[in-house]
Amino acid sequence: MNTSDESDKELSDPGEDGHALPHWTEEGTGQVPRVSSESSDGLDTWTSLSSGPNWADDPQGGTDPAATSSTQVTPKRVDLTIGGDPSSEDFFSYEQNKTLPEVTDSIISEGKKSRRGSGTPNDLLARIGTAIVLSGVAILCLAISKLLSLVLITLVLLLAASEFFGSLRKVGYQPATLLGILGVVAMPLSVYWRGEGAIGLVLFLSILAGILWYLLGVGGSRPVPNLAVVILGIVYIGVLGSFGVLLLDSPEGRGLLFAAILLGAGYDIGGYFIGRALGRSPLTDISPNKTLEGLLGGAISTVGVSVLISLFDVGPFDGDPFGFSDALIIGIVVAFIAPIGDLAESLIKRDLRIKDMGTSLPGHGGILDRCDALLFVLPTVYFMVRILA
Secondary structure: OOHHHHHHHHHHOOOOOOOOOOOOOOOOOOOOOOOOOOOHHHHHHHHHHHOOOOOOOOHHHOOOHHHHOOOOOOOOOOOOOOOOOOOOOOOOOOOOOOOOOOOOHHHHHHHHHHHOOOOOHHHHHHHHHHHHHHHHHHHHHHHHOHHHHHHHHHHHHHHHHHHHHHHHHHOOOOOOHHHHHHHHHHHHHHHHHHOOOHHHHHHHHHHHHHHHHHHOOOOOOOHHHHHHHHHHHHHHHHHHHHHHHHHHOOOOHHHHHHHHHHHHHHHHHHHHHHHHHHOOOEEEOOEEEEEHHHHHHHHHHHHHHHHHHHHOOOOOOOOOOOOHHHHHHHHHHHHHHHHHHHHHHHHHHHHHOOOOOOOOEOOOEOHHHHHHHHHHHHHHHHHHHHHHO
């Protein structure tokens, strides 16, 4: 027999383990090859292929695979500070300053207490005193000249913008604060110089400067959220506040601005005192201090102030060019818009998880806390005057 026959014989010889390959000349049996049940090593080999990977807490310790196979690996959450390195931090979160007052159940309970009139007399006196001082300064500036009124508006918007961007930085944002403040300040000055058309120009230049700010690497990483809050601040404070300057740009400009301030103050005063005395029904979780009773009280007092403005010939609401009906219509529209401005700032503070934008005004919080409704009243009065004129 030649060498090939001998090798074929060896392959077909069952040998000691009783298993061998059939001779290549034999016909197939149709049976599926299987591992003998008597061989535990073979079963272990096939079983290991069907099982998943085993994770060990201590790879060097040689732990039992059966004990570690059920161990689950829980990924750790990485907090992100906006403006940090996005390659090593979670994209959707930012690290919050733990010292800030959280909008929690304790703040909500404080709001419920304030609705029941639990404020101290000292707080009320501080609130009234601050309001009197602010009103006196505004009346004095309006009585002297338009230019001094412009300076007052610009200063108020500057302080409000500083509070806004400062609050953003406290909670983790990294806005281009200098750019935002310059945009807010430039808005009323440009409007006074070039009129309503200057608003679009300042917005365009602000966006252009913001893009360059981050393209040149001055603002660091994460330009989308940080540039977005800068533009929000410029529009929310600068654009809306500049409508006060637009009200000045008319023969009865100081009277119109004074009337708008009175309407905004009427809503705030009526809503505060009526809500403090009668408030029982919460308006929204966005602002736990607000009640339905306070909302209705503020609306009624706003309409009442508009009627008084017309009856006592405050500003131009003396029949030339505006009469009683026009003043009443403006009062009703303002009564609807002012609460939205009030809640808009509450919405921002709720998202930032802060209670007040600032502490510069005793009893009121910050400048922006005091002017939140007025920022929406100014453009409302401006556009209503243009419609009714």
